[in-house]
Amino acid sequence: MxxxxxxxxxxxxxxxxIIRYTFKERICHWLSAISYVYLLLTGLALFTPYLYWIAYxxxxxxxxxxxxxxxxxxxxxxxxxxxxxxxxxMKVTDQDRQWSKTVxxxxxxxxxxxxxxxTFNHGQKQFYWAMFYSTLVxxxxxxxxxxxxxxxxxxxxxxxxxxxxxxxxxxxxxxxxVIHVYMGVVFVSGGLQGILWGHVPISWAxxxxxxxxxxxxxxxxxxxxxxxx
Amino acid sequence: MSNGQxxxxxxxxxxxxxxxxxxxxDYDVCKLVDTTTCIGCKACEVAxxxxxxxxxxxxxxxxxxxxxxxxxxxxxxxIKFNEVETDxxxxxxxxxxxxxxxxxxxxxxxxxxxxxxxQYMNGIVDFNQDHCIGCQYCVTGCPFNIPKFNAETKKVYKxxxxxxxxxxxxxxxxxxxxxxxxxxxxxxxxxxDLAQHRVGQLHDQTSYKNAGIYDPAGVGGTHVIYVLHxxxxxxxxxxxxxxxxxxxxxxxxxxxxxxxxxxxxxLGVAALFGHYVRYGPKPPHDESEGxxxxx
Ligand code: HEM
Ligand code: SF4
Ligand code: SF4
Numbered sequence: 001m002x003x004x005x006x007x008x009x010x011x012x013x014x015x016x017x018i019i020r021y022t023f024k025e026r027i028c029h030w031l032s033a034i035s036y037v038y039l040l041l042t043g044l045a046l047f048t049p050y051l052y053w054i055a056y057x058x059x060x061x062x063x064x065x066x067x068x069x070x071x072x073x074x075x076x077x078x079x080x081x082x083x084x085x086x087x088x089x090m091k092v093t094d095q096d097r098q099w100s101k102t103v104x105x106x107x108x109x110x111x112x113x114x115x116x117x118x119t120f121n122h123g124q125k126q127f128y129w130a131m132f133y134s135t136l137v138x139x140x141x142x143x144x145x146x147x148x149x150x151x152x153x154x155x156x157x158x159x160x161x162x163x164x165x166x167x168x169x170x171x172x173x174x175x176x177x178v179i180h181v182y183m184g185v186v187f188v189s190g191g192l193q194g195i196l197w198g199h200v201p202i203s204w205a206x207x208x209x210x211x212x213x214x215x216x217x218x219x220x221x222x223x224x225x226x227x228x229x
Numbered sequence: 230m231s232n233g234q235x236x237x238x239x240x241x242x243x244x245x246x247x248x249x250x251x252x253x254x255d256y257d258v259c260k261l262v263d264t265t266t267c268i269g270c271k272a273c274e275v276a277x278x279x280x281x282x283x284x285x286x287x288x289x290x291x292x293x294x295x296x297x298x299x300x301x302x303x304x305x306x307x308i309k310f311n312e313v314e315t316d317x318x319x320x321x322x323x324x325x326x327x328x329x330x331x332x333x334x335x336x337x338x339x340x341x342x343x344x345x346x347x348q349y350m351n352g353i354v355d356f357n358q359d360h361c362i363g364c365q366y367c368v369t370g371c372p373f374n375i376p377k378f379n380a381e382t383k384k385v386y387k388x389x390x391x392x393x394x395x396x397x398x399x400x401x402x403x404x405x406x407x408x409x410x411x412x413x414x415x416x417x418x419x420x421x422d423l424a425q426h427r428v429g430q431l432h433d434q435t436s437y438k439n440a441g442i443y444d445p446a447g448v449g450g451t452h453v454i455y456v457l458h459x460x461x462x463x464x465x466x467x468x469x470x471x472x473x474x475x476x477x478x479x480x481x482x483x484x485x486x487x488x489x490x491x492x493x494x495x496l497g498v499a500a501l502f503g504h505y506v507r508y509g510p511k512p513p514h515d516e517s518e519g520x521x522x523x524x
Contacts, residue, residue: 047341109508109509109511148365148369149365163479167482178497187505
């Protein structure tokens with residue numbers, strides 16, 4: 001029995017599988033994840049004294065104060081890249097609104113009642129946009145907080161609002177992030193394989209992103225293992 | 230203040246009771262600045278530099294007698310000169326600007342680094358640069374624009390009210406140097422008393438009928454207080470805020486946002502765990518279609 005691995009889109013395509021993410025998309029995603037996790041940890045250290053020990057683990061307070069803004073800048077650039085890769089997939093459609101009406105069935109595992117989803121379901125899209133807009137708020141406020149000595153004299157009264165918004169936007173991303181990791185790693189089994197190596201079983205694609213699967217079948221056969229046909 | 234330990238309990242060869250025994254002491258320290266007797270000589274500026282070991286550095290000249298526009302990380306004590314038009318002609322106001330040592334310090338409320346700012350029982354608010362991470366949140370929290378950042382060391386500095394001298398039972402260096410006696414140092418009660426006395430004098434003997442004390446309640450009172458010629462116009466003394474408070478958004482950020490954020494994070498994770506235990510992961514594949522066909 002031959003495994004018949006074909007390389008396509010920087011991804012190994014195995015029998016009975018379909019390419020979900022290209023190599024580029026995966027690299028982008030994991031750069032985003034790594035920079036975000038660093039931002040999350042260092043941010044939480046400054047958020048509450050109960051978590052300040054994270055600062056000691058990561059090199060001390062001044063060290064994390066130095067790197068947090070650089071990581072933020074990196075994260076922002078990666079988000080722009082991700083936006084260029086995925087924003088067209090993230091447009092909310094009527095099908096998404098149908099899907100959202102059945103979201104209760106989705107979270108309670110009554111999958112047969114769930115409306116079919118495209119490349120990404122409505123929840124994933126909402127996560128994406130929550131992250132995207134929060135990132136915009138975070139980068140603008142973050143830049144001001146990076147060098148307050150350059151702004152604070154003229155706009156001293158503004159800085160409390162700026163810091164408040166930074167903190168609030170970060171909390172939004174944390175909520176979104178925790179749900180995202182839970183969904184991707186724990187709840188929707190099989191999803192992690194896709195974002196790690198790019199390929200997922202066709203059966204997974206049909207079960208979770210049926211409209212996407214049908215579209216790929218119609219329009220981009222290089223993404224589907226030939227044994228399917 | 231360590232005076233508590235140095236309070237005299239017994240004295241050798243002393244007849245009668247020990248002086249001061251059984252008298253309750255107020256350890257709140259306070260600096261009183263009487264702007265009505267300040268002549269703008271800047272002796273306190275020099276004394277501050279000397280005691281704290283800073284050399285004089287280049288400054289910006291802005292056509293006044295003022296040494297520089299604002300206090301700096303290595304210049305904590307600045308006389309602000311202001312010319313004000315009044316009904317009786319020009320009035321030249323001088324005010325010694327420095328950290329006010331607020332009873333409710335906004336700098337301390339805003340700071341995220343454990344131990345970077347401490348408030349002593351005697352009211353002194355002190356920065357500990359060893360613990361400072363240079364985020365400058367304190368700058369945001371301070372209603373008096375006092376903490377100043379040193380871009381080289383990436384730390385923030387400000388007036389210590391000479392906590393090192395006061396701890397050893399001495400007066401702050403600025404107090405020592407004042408030639409007119411417009412600076413006083415002692416317990417808060419004593420200084421308020423003295424200030425009240427001076428205000429009475431101004432009311433009785435001068436035309437400053439609106440003279441009064443500046444001890445702003447919005448920050449819980451301060452451990453540096455002023456006697457002003459006109460208590461209703463503190464702004465004319467080089468931007469002394471009329472009703473300083475910790476900025477609203479600093480309170481919101483350090484208060485409700487922290488609590489709600491913390492609770493939401495905790496409940497969120499708990500809810501996901503509950504969801505996992507109740508429903509578990511999704512079945513890997515929809516068996517009815519796809520899988521068998523795909524193989
Ligand atoms: C350690 C952290 C992370 C893990 C374990 C993780 C896991 C995953 C998984 C399993 C998927 C695949 C879902 C699917 O194919 O349907 C995915 C997709 C995705 N990830 Fe992440 N991720 C992490 C961090 C992040 C961060 C920080 C961002 C953005 C700020 C992000 C943005 C996305 C987006 C937009 C997608 C596509 C849509 C979606 O699945 O929601 N991820 N991630
Ligand atoms: S004046 Fe500013 S720096 Fe001084 S104690 Fe008050 S808030 Fe802190
Ligand atoms: S700059 Fe230093 S003292 Fe000021 S808030 Fe940040 S850590 Fe605290």
